[in-house]
Amino acid sequence: MTYRNGKDVSFTDLVDIMMTLRGEEGCPWDKEQTHESIKKYLVEETYEVLDAIDEKDMYKLCEELGDLLLQITFHARMAEENGHFNINDVIKGIVDKMIRRHPHVFGSEDLETSEQVLVKWEEIKDEERDQPRPVLDVPKNFPALYRAEKLQQKAARVGFDWPDIQGAWDKVSEELGELREAEGTGVGIKEELGDLLFAVVNAARFLGVDAEEALQDANRKFIQRFSYIESQAKAQKVPLQELSLEEMDQYWNQAKKINK
Template sequence: MTDLSSNNMPSTSPVPGTPPDPKQLGPKFRELCEVVARLRSSTGCPWDRQQTLESIKPYTLEETYELLEAIDSGNDAEIVEELGDVLLQVVLDSQIAADEARFNLTDVVDGLTQKMIRRHPHVFGDVAADSSHEINRNWDRIKQEEKQRDSIFDGLPAALPSLARAARLSKKAARVGYDFPQRAMLFDKLQEELRELADELFPNGEIPVVAASVDLPVEPDPEPFDAARQQRIESELGDVLFVLANIARRWHVNPEEALRASNAKFQRRVEFIERRLKEHGRDIRTATLEEMEQFYQEGKRLEKANARDPQQDNENTSK
């Protein structure tokens, strides 16, 4: 883990927009490039030598997600480490390409620098832009001129997680005016999509009114529907998720981040159930639904209490 106490950060408050000291960064970055080049050399590491741009793609994706987790943790030392791993992917990819006489890291850095200057004419040129909307419109226009793309969706990565891609698709459509005039209209659209989903799931489209409770008997999962109906259900559920992604966008929420946070919250609370059951000599696999729900609600109450008072006795988090 990186020791942040020795990173030569100034003791005074940083001035926003100040670049790193080249006397410090230059030698460190050169050393990193030399280490990666050495690993790829004939006297280096056999694993690094055999890598290609295609073979290390999974590691690039993995390191990106690990960086997201580090940012969520708020731990600066972990963020520094994971940023380093992402930077390694850039340096290693560029070294592989240089070894194959395709391009090198200098091309990557220079290309990025020039692109950032071109796409910010309101900063580096004489274009006026007084709002985020104008900045985004200029960015899209310049990007369209550079890429010579036919569709507003060209360039959107197909490998994006589907929820994030839904938000990006609707955002690109909205930038050319294809959007609901008022964002509250999306809730009417959501109700429409839920009704269409219900039509496929329940007789006559009537959703049974059943209060969320653990007191009722457990209903077994039904047998799968025929393939055609299952496909229709999948399509309608996809429409519901797409509208939810749209709602998130209009209220300036990243739906992928929102779902990641909810996933982490659910996992954390179920792990709390596991710990509490172990304290009672029980295993979650044999616990009743009522017991699990009791501890779930206890963990939920403790989380909310700790959120209100972060200095609360640590005894709560160890229960």
């Protein structure tokens, strides 16, 4: 089977390539992989897609979506080899789900707002399950801040929530105080820090801010400003570690004016 750059291709070609790679005359590395061994790549490719979106680089986004699609095709191929399901089952499943969960588009339901759509979506999800799942059914592999927000959202939907943001702010103050107490005794610092972070995520939720995105933005800002310090040290031909803290602070403040 030969593939050349520039030829017209379809999704079937990707499926065929994966079958060849996993076949008897295929690639030794590809043939050795399992769902468990490659799951880290699924996470990595997902984050690279997110990076491309943040960078507004459509060429990179196209490439990264292809890498992500490869991972999905890889998992589907391994499942087919073991007699579980194939890629067509994956596609049929999501097609059926999208039609079923959009009764306002593909049926006679009358939903006019995004809020109504989300409520109906959750109702249909509950109806699809053979047995009710716990209210706080959130994947454990989500990033911690994102998972905290999802847990709080699900609890809020059944009425377990502060009546307004003041309750959330009070909880932040309470947890900060408990962390300071723990610092003084040296006992339970990790637990109290976790409680404080959870409370801050709750406050962010009331403010309508995605805590995960907010922290990522803060990370990017820190990198930009620290990189400026590095560039100034390089321009002066001085090793970074030989700059005094006062000099670093001066450059940091200059960077703040440049990269707001």
